[in-house]
Amino acid sequence: xxxxxxxxxxxxxxxxxxxxxxxxxxxxxxxxxxxxxxxxxxxxxxxxxxxxxxxxxxxxxxxxxxxxxxxxxxxxxxxxxxxxxxxxxxxxxxxxxxxxxxxxxxxxxxxxxxxxxxxxxxxxxxxxxxxxxxxxxxxxxxxxxxxxxxxxxxxxxxxxxxxxxxxxxxxxxxxxxxxxxxxxxxxxxxxxxxxxxxxxxxxxxxxxxxxxxxxxxxxxxxxxxxxxxxxxxxxxxxxxxxxxxxxxxxxxxxxxxxxxxxxxxxxxxxxxxxxxxxxxxxxxxxxxxxxxxxxxxxxxxxxxxxxxxxxxxxxxxxxxxxxxxxxxxxxxxxxxxxxxxxxxxxxxxxxxxxxxxxxxxxxxxxxxxxxxxxxxxxxxxxxxxxxxxxxxxxxxxxxxxxxxxxxxxxxxxxxxxxxxxxxxxxxxxxxxxxx
Amino acid sequence: xxxxxxxxxxxxxxxxxxxxxxxxxxxxxxxxxxxxxxxxxxxxxxxxxxxxxxxxxxxxxxxxxxxxxxxxxxxxxxxxxxxxxxxxxxxxxxxxxxxxxxxxxxxxxxxxxxxxxxxxxxxxxxxxxxxxxxxxxxxxxxxxxxxxxxxxxxxxxxxxxxxxxxxxxxxxxxxxxxxxxxxxxxxxxxxxxxxxxxxxxxxxxxxxxxxxxxxxxxxxxxxxxxxxxxxxxxxxxxxxxxxxxxxxxxxxxxxxxxxxxxxxxxxxxxxxxxxxxxxxxxxxxxxxxxxxxxxxxxxxxxxxxxxxxxxxxxxxxxxxx
Numbered sequence: 001x002x003x004x005x006x007x008x009x010x011x012x013x014x015x016x017x018x019x020x021x022x023x024x025x026x027x028x029x030x031x032x033x034x035x036x037x038x039x040x041x042x043x044x045x046x047x048x049x050x051x052x053x054x055x056x057x058x059x060x061x062x063x064x065x066x067x068x069x070x071x072x073x074x075x076x077x078x079x080x081x082x083x084x085x086x087x088x089x090x091x092x093x094x095x096x097x098x099x100x101x102x103x104x105x106x107x108x109x110x111x112x113x114x115x116x117x118x119x120x121x122x123x124x125x126x127x128x129x130x131x132x133x134x135x136x137x138x139x140x141x142x143x144x145x146x147x148x149x150x151x152x153x154x155x156x157x158x159x160x161x162x163x164x165x166x167x168x169x170x171x172x173x174x175x176x177x178x179x180x181x182x183x184x185x186x187x188x189x190x191x192x193x194x195x196x197x198x199x200x201x202x203x204x205x206x207x208x209x210x211x212x213x214x215x216x217x218x219x220x221x222x223x224x225x226x227x228x229x230x231x232x233x234x235x236x237x238x239x240x241x242x243x244x245x246x247x248x249x250x251x252x253x254x255x256x257x258x259x260x261x262x263x264x265x266x267x268x269x270x271x272x273x274x275x276x277x278x279x280x281x282x283x284x285x286x287x288x289x290x291x292x293x294x295x296x297x298x299x300x301x302x303x304x305x306x307x308x309x310x311x312x313x314x315x316x317x318x319x320x321x322x323x324x325x326x327x328x329x330x331x332x333x334x335x336x337x338x339x340x341x342x343x344x345x346x347x348x349x350x351x352x353x354x355x356x357x358x359x360x361x362x363x364x365x366x367x368x369x370x371x372x373x374x375x376x377x378x379x380x381x382x383x384x385x386x387x388x389x390x391x392x393x394x395x396x397x398x399x400x401x402x403x404x405x406x407x408x409x410x411x412x413x414x415x416x417x418x419x420x421x422x423x424x425x426x427x428x429x430x431x432x433x434x435x
Numbered sequence: 436x437x438x439x440x441x442x443x444x445x446x447x448x449x450x451x452x453x454x455x456x457x458x459x460x461x462x463x464x465x466x467x468x469x470x471x472x473x474x475x476x477x478x479x480x481x482x483x484x485x486x487x488x489x490x491x492x493x494x495x496x497x498x499x500x501x502x503x504x505x506x507x508x509x510x511x512x513x514x515x516x517x518x519x520x521x522x523x524x525x526x527x528x529x530x531x532x533x534x535x536x537x538x539x540x541x542x543x544x545x546x547x548x549x550x551x552x553x554x555x556x557x558x559x560x561x562x563x564x565x566x567x568x569x570x571x572x573x574x575x576x577x578x579x580x581x582x583x584x585x586x587x588x589x590x591x592x593x594x595x596x597x598x599x600x601x602x603x604x605x606x607x608x609x610x611x612x613x614x615x616x617x618x619x620x621x622x623x624x625x626x627x628x629x630x631x632x633x634x635x636x637x638x639x640x641x642x643x644x645x646x647x648x649x650x651x652x653x654x655x656x657x658x659x660x661x662x663x664x665x666x667x668x669x670x671x672x673x674x675x676x677x678x679x680x681x682x683x684x685x686x687x688x689x690x691x692x693x694x695x696x697x698x699x700x701x702x703x704x705x706x707x708x709x710x711x712x713x714x715x716x717x718x719x720x721x722x723x724x725x726x727x728x729x730x731x732x733x734x735x736x737x738x739x740x741x742x743x744x745x746x747x748x749x750x751x752x753x754x755x756x
Contacts (some may be wrong), residue, residue, distance in 0.1 A: 138436065139439055348612075349606075376597070407441075410442040415447050419587055422584065423556065423581060
């Protein structure tokens with residue numbers, strides 16, 4: 001609380017200073033204050049989030065500092081950098097401390113976003129009627145909240161054990177066969193999507209109940225036509241921040257092909273590092289940077305890649321491996337399994353039902369790293385993944401649902417949500433809380 | 436708001452109707468239910484005084500009534516099914532078939548003492564009760580909510596899959612992989628050959644022991660103590676015992692004392708073999724709770740001799756009283 005309160009007060013003071021200087025036409029001192037403010041925010045984030053990572057990289061073997069990451073710092077730091085930049089660019093008016101503090105600390109988005117622009121939200125806090133119950137907004141907001149909660153508790157937490165078994169095995173140096181590795185990665189891709197988009201829907205719903213509208217954060221990203229389209233659908237508010245407050249200030253695509261390539265890669269590497277202090281996150285960002293560079297090069301050359309949707313999905317799924325794996329070694333172990341280098345094993349019951357499979361697969365009573373390794377784990381995991389991918393690939397997102405479709409979805413999911421909320425053996429925390 | 440409330444209510448009604456009356460899991464839960472009913476049927480059919488072994492799967496895999504029965508000279512029923520079966524459900528079912536003079540041997544797994552209330556409420560018996568055994572459910576009001584909400588998305592999918600498998604003539608491979616049950620309720624056929632694949636895992640496994648405080652405060656401990664009081668009040672002889680486990684991973688002494696105290700507090704006996712039911716890792720089938728068949732028989736022979744003495748003592752005490 002003191003950190004958050006202090007950060008809000010200092011940033012507001014700097015923002016006001018920048019605004020006054022910019023309004024008076026004193027661009028150079030305004031810019032100096034902007035640089036100082038952004039540096040202070042990044043310094044604070046860097047200390048809490050990256051000090052141990054840097055220490056471990058520069059001085060391997062040194063005792064870690066054991067710094068505890070304050071909840072939501074990655075998100076409220078970006079919010080405040082936006083405020084400072086918008087102040088320097090004259091894209092906001094003086095709103096007073098209270099609306100600004102509300103903008104940063106508004107509870108639905110404080111911990112894990114969406115990352116919203118000051119000009120999108122502060123005017124809403126200053127408008128009449130904010131927080132006063134409105135039946136329509138209450139109803140729509142509560143519906144979105146419940147649908148988001150269902151995504152998290154019923155779907156994301158349902159896929160978590162499948163993903164955890166495979167990735168934990170890889171982290172412990174176990175050998176995963178083709179099906180075990182792919183099932184774990186496919187489950188994680190669904191877990192993180194339903195977890196984070198569920199959280200975003202809950203945040204949007206909560207804000208709506210208080211008559212505040214947040215921008216959309218996920219728009220069926222696994223239905224993307226290409227990797228650029230994916231980033232316009234996945235964590236949209238972060239993509240927007242990285243584009244407007246990093247990529248474009250770095251020069252964007254205005255300074256030639258080489259510079260554009262470098263800017264793109266730098267943006268994605270930093271985007272990866274923002275998610276966590278570790279080389280696996282850097283690798284994830286680097287892979288997406290590479291995908292985007294290849295995509296832009298292909299587009300400029302007029303090359304049309306057949307099966308772009310499937311290729312994009314495959315690329316995104318492969319990139320989730322380092323994002324989830326505990327180490328680079330575990331990443332390689334998982335990729336080896338996915339490439340089939342550890343062979344293909346299938347449950348005896350499947351090979352027995354389809355004897356032709358015996359030619360390519362080793363029959364085993366159970367697959368050790370598939371779900372809870374029971375006789376029926378394979379059909380159970382297969383059905384669960386089929387359902388999850390069916391939802392992710394075939395249905396529109398809940399914001400595009402008609403009112404009737406939302407009601408029907410609630411009829412199907414509300415009881416399962418209550419079941420998971422009160423009777424599930426364990427509830428996993430939101431994945432993005434760790435970032 | 437009214438349509439929102441209506442949708443939520445409709446969801447609960449649909450969920451209750453589906454899982455209460457339509458969907459079922461004939462392979463997973465049907466198998467467990469059939470095992471429970473077969474053992475209870477035998478217990479109801481044999482004459483008293485009888486000996487009943489109650490535990491989790493340790494009861495079935497590591498103890499053999501077929502071996503114990505001729506040594507102790509009374510009918511024996513192995514009521515051990517699975518560690519996940521709620522103890523309140525287990526005891527409620529067995530109380531109905533226990534008569535004065537019967538004896539119950541309880542080599543409960545450590546996990547059964549410390550199993551939480553929430554885990555107990557949503558164990559497989561919750562689904563079995565809601566779908567097939569509402570009489571027992573009616574007698575356990577604490578379990579009503581848990582039984583209603585015992586079904587997650589996986590349960591929905593697996594109900595459909597298991598129904599399809601059964602309809603399609605699915606051959607259940609479990610017997611070929613782990614063995615099967617005999618008429619006494621013992622697990623049989625879990626030979627060292629079948630268990631060979633698990634030996635590398637057993638060799639490196641590190642068993643976790645609960646603390647003495649966890650045992651003392653455990654929800655399972657409270658349920659066991661309640662059953663022991665019931666047994667005493669109804670003339671049923673209850674005798675505690677150790678579950679099987681690795682010889683190189685003995686129970687900590689404070690945990691040993693905590694478990695003994697559960698039985699001592701209600702005046703129940705506690706039977707200890709010289710080895711405290713600990714065996715080398717190579718003696719186990721697939722977990723530290725499951726001896727392989729030859730060791731199951733050897734353990735049962737040693738146990739039967741000790742049980743015979745303990746039962747004779749308790750009978751003499753009862754006559755004196």
